[in-house]
Amino acid sequence: MAVAEKRIFRIEIDERLCKGCSLCVDFCPTNVLTMDGNLVAVKELDACNGCQLCDNRCPDFAIQVFEE
Amino acid sequence: MGASCVTTGVLTLQSRFLRSRGNDMAGNKKKFMQGNEACTEGALYAGCRFYAGYPITPSTEVMEICGARLPKIGGSFIQMEDEIASICAIVGASLGGLKAMTATSGPGFSLMQEGLGFACMTEVPCVIVNVMRSGPSTGFPTGPSQSDVMQAKWGTHGDHPAIVLTPASVEELFHETVRAFNLSELYRTPVILLYDEIIGHMREAVTIPAPGEIEVVARRAPTGSPAEYKPYDAKGGDIAPLAAYGDGYRFHVTGLYHAADGFPTNNTQLIEEACIRLLRKIDDNKERIWKNEEYYLDDAEVGIFAYGVSAKSAKFAVRELRKKGIKAGLLRPLTMWPFPDRAVEELAGRVKAIIVPEMNMGQIVYEVERAAHGKCEVKGLFRVDTEPIKPVQIIECITGNGSKPSSPGSRMAEMMVERDMLDG
Amino acid sequence: MSTPAEEIKPLAKKKKKTPFNYSPYVRGGKLPHIWCPGCGHGIVLKCLLRAIHTTGLAKDDIAMVSGIGCSSRTPGYVDFNTLHTLHGRALAYATGLKLAKPRLKVIVTTGDGDALAIGGNHFIHACRRNMDMTILVYNNAVYGMTSGQASPTTPQGKISTTSRNGSIEPPFDTCTLAQAAGATFVARGTAYHFQELEKVIYEAIMHKGTSVVDIIDACPTYYGRFNKYKSPTEMMEKIEKEGTVSVKQADKLSPEELAGKLLRGVLHKSDRPEYCSEYQKLMTKVQAK
Numbered sequence: 219m220a221v222a223e224k225r226i227f228r229i230e231i232d233e234r235l236c237k238g239c240s241l242c243v244d245f246c247p248t249n250v251l252t253m254d255g256n257l258v259a260v261k262e263l264d265a266c267n268g269c270q271l272c273d274n275r276c277p278d279f280a281i282q283v284f285e286e
Numbered sequence: 287m288g289a290s291c292v293t294t295g296v297l298t299l300q301s302r303f304l305r306s307r308g309n310d311m312a313g314n315k316k317k318f319m320q321g322n323e324a325c326t327e328g329a330l331y332a333g334c335r336f337y338a339g340y341p342i343t344p345s346t347e348v349m350e351i352c353g354a355r356l357p358k359i360g361g362s363f364i365q366m367e368d369e370i371a372s373i374c375a376i377v378g379a380s381l382g383g384l385k386a387m388t389a390t391s392g393p394g395f396s397l398m399q400e401g402l403g404f405a406c407m408t409e410v411p412c413v414i415v416n417v418m419r420s421g422p423s424t425g426f427p428t429g430p431s432q433s434d435v436m437q438a439k440w441g442t443h444g445d446h447p448a449i450v451l452t453p454a455s456v457e458e459l460f461h462e463t464v465r466a467f468n469l470s471e472l473y474r475t476p477v478i479l480l481y482d483e484i485i486g487h488m489r490e491a492v493t494i495p496a497p498g499e500i501e502v503v504a505r506r507a508p509t510g511s512p513a514e515y516k517p518y519d520a521k522g523g524d525i526a527p528l529a530a531y532g533d534g535y536r537f538h539v540t541g542l543y544h545a546a547d548g549f550p551t552n553n554t555q556l557i558e559e560a561c562i563r564l565l566r567k568i569d570d571n572k573e574r575i576w577k578n579e580e581y582y583l584d585d586a587e588v589g590i591f592a593y594g595v596s597a598k599s600a601k602f603a604v605r606e607l608r609k610k611g612i613k614a615g616l617l618r619p620l621t622m623w624p625f626p627d628r629a630v631e632e633l634a635g636r637v638k639a640i641i642v643p644e645m646n647m648g649q650i651v652y653e654v655e656r657a658a659h660g661k662c663e664v665k666g667l668f669r670v671d672t673e674p675i676k677p678v679q680i681i682e683c684i685t686g687n688g689s690k691p692s693s694p695g696s697r698m699a700e701m702m703v704e705r706d707m708l709d710g
Numbered sequence: 711m712s713t714p715a716e717e718i719k720p721l722a723k724k725k726k727k728t729p730f731n732y733s734p735y736v737r738g739g740k741l742p743h744i745w746c747p748g749c750g751h752g753i754v755l756k757c758l759l760r761a762i763h764t765t766g767l768a769k770d771d772i773a774m775v776s777g778i779g780c781s782s783r784t785p786g787y788v789d790f791n792t793l794h795t796l797h798g799r800a801l802a803y804a805t806g807l808k809l810a811k812p813r814l815k816v817i818v819t820t821g822d823g824d825a826l827a828i829g830g831n832h833f834i835h836a837c838r839r840n841m842d843m844t845i846l847v848y849n850n851a852v853y854g855m856t857s858g859q860a861s862p863t864t865p866q867g868k869i870s871t872t873s874r875n876g877s878i879e880p881p882f883d884t885c886t887l888a889q890a891a892g893a894t895f896v897a898r899g900t901a902y903h904f905q906e907l908e909k910v911i912y913e914a915i916m917h918k919g920t921s922v923v924d925i926i927d928a929c930p931t932y933y934g935r936f937n938k939y940k941s942p943t944e945m946m947e948k949i950e951k952e953g954t955v956s957v958k959q960a961d962k963l964s965p966e967e968l969a970g971k972l973l974r975g976v977l978h979k980s981d982r983p984e985y986c987s988e989y990q991k992l993m994t995k996v997q998a999k
Contacts, residue, residue: 377803
């Protein structure tokens, strides 16, 4: 039996904490994120593979990735 | 006739007999010890269980004796790499819950100033001993002076509270060390124990009190829930209890201006309130912190304001002057800071002049002058050749014969003077 | 032919990815922290918290001590016993605290200036004594808090407010200094290599003795701008990723390839008597007399 499954991720951005350094945007391997003014925003949620590199690169506790 | 209010009383035949057997009137063992040793004994009696220090003449014995005694009673001792490390280490240890002390002399005391300020700002109890030597700079390391008395109050930058004690005999040094620890705990502030090399190195008889005989103030533990604990909560008397790290209260300590919860603030109103509170902590309690000895002061017409070893000479001078019919009296501060303004002003209102003999080029004399508010003449008598001020100098200063440095021809008379001074 | 319903077993579900929960360790209401956008200190803090979590130590048993500087703001944000002291003196306070209460796990967050300039004397003596504590040197090669002066780890030629034409001073190597002074666990990590860093911090904490971790991280606001780095990302790539090489990799490289690169990983580990244990032994000995 073949199964195709899509993992769904929820990205939480705390706008109060994000300082717009763009480390998460630059290091995201699948270009999920973008800068929207001085804050990070999700550009392409479907591309997210849950690697959490954005969280690990973020100095400000501002972004976290949860699996649904 | 104006007997001493603080020091030991008149010796009777019976007490002389007991003294010669090595016991005092109560049967307690009398020990013949050096000032620095008495300081250590006082510290241990007060519950000091941490010492960090650095060797420096003439304070080194305090460290060496602590190093020998502390491990035996479960206390911690460490020789640090410099005096700065020493003052920092004792504050760290105090935050870990131990009563802590360090001892040094002028050059080391200068190094400790920043750390002292930190202890003032963070309100961490600790005792810092400064056995004063001739300065400035390296000076004359084995010679005494009283030239750090202003530094003890003003040495560290910023407006800060200061409690400085100035004992004048070996036995008094024991008791004042206990008082230093007590004041430190009561007011959550570092206390400086300031004496000169002569007091530090001379040997006198000391009766070590039995445990419980003199009061030892224990550190107040917080009672509320850890979640609500505020280490700098000014409610209910301005002084919050200080928890120890690791005992269930996780709190923050910083030298930055901070709010009641200990965290840094840039709120100008809180900063002002904190600064004022730190000073008021001592100022509001100065009556409890002041301690003076009044020696033949009741009917005095000329006053002497003296501390430390100079006070020993002053006492002898008072007795000699009285024999000559001159009504001299001594006001001797055991607490130098906060300065005994009230006692000085009261005395100034009654006497023609106050003489201030001190082993420096004039420091406390200006405080006496200030506190006298012009009510009498204030005159200094200074000596900085590392020899103590002789009673004859104080006498001559008051009788108007002019103060002369001691001459070789009067050696015999001086020796007799010194021997009698030991019984004082 | 379809399978009967009762025979269909559900496929084993993969464990759901969850991010690390920092909340238990971060004091409420203290974030956002004061560090600049792109500053590595926040990343280092997260590695530190994850490492602490792995140790399983109770929060009451951890004391975090710091000096003055950006690194030294760390303790204010975390829910442990925290002590923010004087510039360069964290190790002296830590020594007193640890000796007074040996059961506390003492972690020191200090900086390249704080630990190696003004604090240099305390640094070498702490390493010498081998008292059980973990010294984390947040090494961004600059005095950030005071706006960008050169520090003892600023590489030669780099610009700072006190070396506007390029520093002429050779820098310290934190790790060789620590090892020479006697530290029994010496390691280096970077904010870029966050997994390695977390691991090395964990090992440093678990090591019984003086542990020193030199942590290369970036100051984009001063060092970065003065030395023409375009972004925090570029600093991470150039200084932390390309500027370091792991101990394993280094074995395979020639001296020319290694030139100018800092070694990453555990650089030294040895076993020497720990100070507090030795003091305990001393007490037992003198009390038995």
